[in-house]
Amino acid sequence: MSGPPETEAYFGPGACVTIAQVALYDRIQSEMVSARVRRDEVGLNTLSLLKSELVRASKDGAAGGAIDDDLVLRVARKEVKRREEAIEVYRKAGRADAARREEAEMQVLRGFLPAAMSEQDIEAEVRAVIAEVKPEGPKGFGAVMKAATARLAGRADGNQIAAVARRLLGS
DSSP, X not given: OOOOOEEEEEOSTTXXXXXXXXXXXXXXXXXXXXXXXXTOHXXXXXXXXXXXXXXXXXXXXXXXXXXXXXXXXXXXXHHHHHHXXXXXXXXXXTOHHHHHHHHHHHXXXXXXXXXXXXXXXXXXXXXXXXXXXXXXXXXXXXXXXXXXXXXTTTTSOHHHHHHHHHHHHTO
């Protein structure tokens, strides 16, 4: 049985320490404790909701009861998307206070997601996919999207990938 992946950290001359990377679910639990100590109501409520969504998602089909980093990323992304939609609705309804709360929750959730890729990085990856797939003009959009979405899963938004693919394919 293997433990968590390890990385080495450098702490000055002659001091090299191996530190085990913390699983995202464990990080959520420790940040919940920290938020409780800081009396950070938004952070605590957001992390509690994320934890309950993870437990629910782990009981659904493919996860088989396990909560791994991949599941945490998928659920956190879904929750961020929900917040983005809610912010838009609240702003249209003139409820700035509710929109600000959703933004604060979204910031907490984004702390568990990897940094977003730049437009140039996405374009480079999509160009590589196009070179591999060799689509027949704009009609190959679906094949390019399938391959690009799989390659960039978790690192780029599907809408960004689609926009770059359309631009590069001339559709």
